[in-house]
Amino acid sequence: MKIVVTVKRVVDYNVKIRVKGDGTGVELANVKMSMNPFDEISVEEALRLKETGKADEVVVVSVGPAKAEETIRTALAMGADRGILVETDETVEPLAVAKIVKGVVEAEQPGLVIVGKQAIDDDSNQTGQMLAALLGWAQGTFASKVEIVDASKANITREVDGGLQTIEVKLPAIVTTDLRLNEPRYASLPNIMKAKKKPLDKKSPADYGVDVSPRLKVLKTEEPGGRKAGVKVKSVGELVSSLKSAGVL
Template sequence: MKVLVAVKRVIDYNVKVRVKPDNSGVDLANVKMAMNPFDEIAVEEAVRLKEKGIATEIVVVSIGPKAAQEQIRTALALGADRGILIETDEEVQSLDAAKLLKGVVEKEAPQLILLGKQSIDTDNNQTGQMLAGLLGCGQGTFASRVDVEGDSVVVEREIDGGLMDIKLKLPAVITADLRLNEPRYASLPNIMKAKKKPLETLSVGDLGVELKPRLKTLKVEEPPKRQAGIKVSSVDELVEKLKNEAKVI
């Protein structure tokens, strides 16, 4: 079974996010970039499926600037077999990303498509669902367990009330949540090997898609700052403050 994993280049999760002084966006100049952490979980799941003998080939795809090759190489070092970069310097919004990924799915015909549930930059949580809708296939979002059984897959999903299992016909789209697995670190020999794995570059036009951003960002601001309050010295003082000052109990 062929597995396709989509990964996104985003700001590293340890980097302090700074809003640009002109409120036009977030400052990404000279900032450390990395693979979106949820996508790393998706890659790890694909690698585990291969180790179990279920997946036969893992293709990793990314959309973005030339530098996004780094994130594809990271996925190759973790165990993916080959990479595809859809290279563009334009802004790619979720719907367009889903259309581009649909183009890749039609070329590659994977049985399983894995993505992170959301990227930690836009926090949209849309692309997997949109891709599944465009492909007309089933979707298992917020996945915390994936069991492939013949021509279907059972996905345990983390929902607000607890856990829900659904069964999807293959091909299907699955989006990874935090507890699906714990991604491994790439070993040095594997990082070296990854440099020799094939990486194909496509243009947006190659996939017959025209980028059409529908959402315009008018401004980006810092969130209102919360002021630190006071330190109380005892439980008695805390109870007194909550009763008489904050009046919340």
């Protein structure tokens, strides 16, 4: 079985986000970028399935600028077999990403597609669900455990408000990963060197007939206001009085 994994290049989670002076967006110049943490989990899960004999090839796909090749190379260094970069300098929204990945999936014919449940830059949490709808495939979202039963079905344990829910999905299927699914491995130096020689195909959105022009317009971006200092009260009565005067009660 072949597994397709999507990865995204985002601002590193350790970096303090800064808004541009003109309020048009987030400052990306001279900022450390890395693979989206949820996508690292997706790559790790695909590699574990391959190592247990449930899959024979892991293909990594990214939609973004030319520098996203670095993100794909990171996944290849972790152990993925090959990569596909759909290159565009546009800010691609989830629906356009889903349409592009649909084209990749139709060309690759995988038995499973693993997607990070969300990207830490826009937190949309939409691409996996949209992809499943476009393909007409089953989906297991927010997965904390993935078990391939056989070539036709898989059991997905997913996190819901009431706890954990295990569902059976028919393959091929879409899985979106949650934080508790696994702990991603680090790429060793020898594997980083080997990754430079692994195959990486470059495509464009036009190759899949997808228009990536944004449907949304950002009017303004601003940092959240600072948190106000708290107030200490001496008694429950004073607390209730303060809440009433603030309109909470």
